[in-house]
Amino acid sequence: MNIKEAVRRLTDNGYKTTKRRKDILDFFSASDGYRTAKELNEHMETIYHGISFDTVYRNLHLYDELGILETTELNSEKHFRMNCGQHHHHHFICNDCGNTKKINLCPMDDLDDTLANYLIDDHKFEVYGLCPLCKTA
């Protein structure tokens, strides 16, 4: 997901394009992994002194709803990253820096009929550890 496409989704859905919203997109666009609301808030604080939590959280949720961001929960905190769109995949997530690496493997492809009578909504497959950079540091 690039910034242009994200802005289009905003306007197509009747949302206004504010400076804050653009800066939030810039933040995630420049990042290669999962970031917390706190990290975004700190970044935004450097641009808009006294920005409200409400603004940060409201827009994170909005972007999640619009599919501009994707989310996961690590250490009791929601984390957000630019939605990588394209086709379905999973991620390795670095415990130190939050950066991610795509894993082109989905265990749902190999499920047998164990869950035949179950209604399946969703699934999660994530691998955690240290990325090559954090490993050597």
Next chain:
Amino acid sequence: MNIKEAVRRLTDNGYKTTKRRKDILDFFSASDGYRTAKELNEHMETIYHGISFDTVYRNLHLYDELGILETTELNSEKHFRMNCGQHHHHHFICNDCGNTKKINLCPMDDLDDTLANYLIDDHKFEVYGLCPLCKTA
């Protein structure tokens, strides 16, 4: 994990076996899925009026450390279940009742060398949806 084995782990590690601890084990032993601290607290409250949050959380963490319980995070809340021990596996988790079903498939077995330079610590594979009972309800 049965109650007898859990109590052995407590004493083997120098922890005391209190009534509250036994009742917590009974609660999870009688359950077939993931439960929250809140659910346990409500159950304990019926037995011990005025039980402290501290007692509930402290023992949940203790049981987690001792491998008596296993945990996962759903909807911003930690969930706990009896550790099913035996060999490594994953779970289907019902969004309604929290009950689980074992999945005998681990995606880590099929990983290629995508993560060759990464240090892998841990992983999570969970399938969410509705169990047969909640599906028909």
Next chain:
DNA sequence: CGAACAATCGTAATCATTCCTATTTACAAA
């Protein structure tokens, strides 16, 4: 430009969880 109303601010409230100190309890040794 200037309404209309969406977005934001400032801050209080909420929810899960953790922390702290005084008191109580389990258990081992006498």
Next chain:
DNA sequence: TTTGTAAATAGGAATGATTACGATTGTTCG
């Protein structure tokens, strides 16, 4: 069985992430 003592618990305050809300500001579109 009694007792000393460290471990466990009660009671409630503190914390950290997140949500809520009335008042104010900014964006958009005619």
